[in-house]
Amino acid sequence: MPLLDIRNLTIELDTPHGKVKALEKVSMILNAGDIRGLLGESGSGRSLLAKAIIGLEDPNWTISADRMMFDGKNLMTMSSSERRELMGSSISMIFQDPSGSFDPAKTIGSQLLESMPVPKGTRFWQRGAAKLKMANKWLHKVGIKNTETIMDSYAWELSEGECQKVMIAMAIAHRPKLLIADEPTTNMEASTRAQIFRLLTQLNQLQNVTVLLISHELENLTKWCNSLTVLYCGQVAESGLTDKIVEKPFHPYTKTLMDHYANDKFRASSKMILDTLPGSIPALQHLPIGCRLGPRCPKAERQCVNQPLPSHRKEHSYSCHFPYNQENNE
Template sequence: MQLLDIRNLTIELDTPHGRHVVLERFSLKMAEGEIHGLVGESGSGKSLLAKAVLGITDRRTHVRADRLNWNGHNMLNMSGAERRALMAEEIAMIFQEPASCLDPSARIGTQLLEAMPIPKEVHWWQRRRRRQQLAIRLLHKVGVKEHKSLMRAFPWELTDGEAHKVVLAMALAHKPKLIIADEPTTGLESSAQAKVFRLLDKMNKLGNVAILMISHDLESVANWSHRLTVLYCGHIMESGRSKQILKQPMHPYTEALQQSALSAGPGSQRKKDLPALRGAVPPLQHLPVGCRLGPRCPYAQRECVKTPSIRSQGGHAFRCHFPLHTETRSK
């Protein structure tokens, strides 16, 4: 069953230099139980997309789309109360640096109880106990062994890994159909990152929860997701099945992200320079004409001053005049 259906979503942002397009004509479809990776450098529009879906953008942000549907319902026509109800019951989000989303002045137990749904089938004097029992079960589900000490602690007393588990438990409380995870492993050690991925994978397999994983790490997300979309400067560069993109990327930007991934294998050359694109991501007020990657692309040609359209081959979409592994490239 299709849950999320986005067609030609455009996001504009008011800045001191005027109004600029942050994300242009973005399209995405997600089915129940699907894991979709959204990858790109900082400033590509990934986090703003997540906020637009949830309806938590500020006054500087302007969103328009041909279609922005959730489970067949148009979210653009929903009121603020309806969007909040949707977030509370069907869509959950894990923000970057989860510890910063917790109230530093309140104990974890108090905040967990507030996030638990109110049981309606029991008497009012039993509800607090039921919510507490649910909070403890969810903590155990996400890998917390000593729940008593954690619930007595304040957010600033938690490790990054513990904060992630608390936020994951809150996200699971209402049994969401979709979890949007925005860089959920940022700042974590490799072992803690692996635990977060395992927890999300467990939710997906046992609860059939769809997951939109937002990250800058193409390799780890692609190995874990079903489908993948690569963003750069607000444009979709490439989209398709994750295994297909990893095996044969069609866009130079995807290839650069793949080559720049650090390898910790025994055969890796630790002192070898990491392959990287020249230059940096341009600011919103100075986006290049034509292909957004043009000034940084090692394969750029005269034709790249024109904006490339999205082409598709067997469900593998890409935006490039001279895609890799094609006859056009070999000329």
């Protein structure tokens, strides 16, 4: 049984221009122990998908789905209290805006200690000391050395990178079944980014924590994720094993991304001019019908005004009427 099973998730937003479908018929299956990369540009709907999973939808959202199951439980029928309980134990999220996710009137330490689990067998008078010890342990693991200074500070006194590290410590302390990481290494130096990714990989390998890694950095996703889902403008373009997608992408949007992937040849020739798709991502109030890449796609034809159904080739799926590498699909 999959850990997370989403079928045809659609999110409509109320805007001054009427309802718009920010996500349209998005499907995703995550098995226990997966590290799935969710790739897409800003505005592709990655963060909306993450918030829908954890139950942080806004009042102007209308969510519908054929199925939205987590560990055998129906997320669509859960009450708010049940979703909060799930968030506190089985699902954790590293948010994209770290400083804005903390209470500015409370110290970092008080918020961090509040989120720390109490080790089993701890006597009630030892809980405070046990939580403090655990908080220091996880802060060290994410690369914070001056833990006392950090815990005595307020969020507005810290840099974005420091707030991000604290948020990561809070998210992984419970060793959740599913960890959603939305741009977890933004504003971090290269050495710290590598340390965080290694830590997430260790949690995955040693604790079987499933990771959904959201990023627009293709190089990081291809290095750390064993599977990828590519979003374009609220629709799933392609999904499958990372090495298969990098080697033979089917969807035109995915192929453009892979053509720009910074491999050794591109690094060696910094003056190389790469092909790009014409135009730009459409605004939500002006979404094209059918395949949303249609107006920009080099292979678009009249049939593309109809949204393509997902096509499956073993563990590889794509949504395109006229895919690349068709001769290799059989």
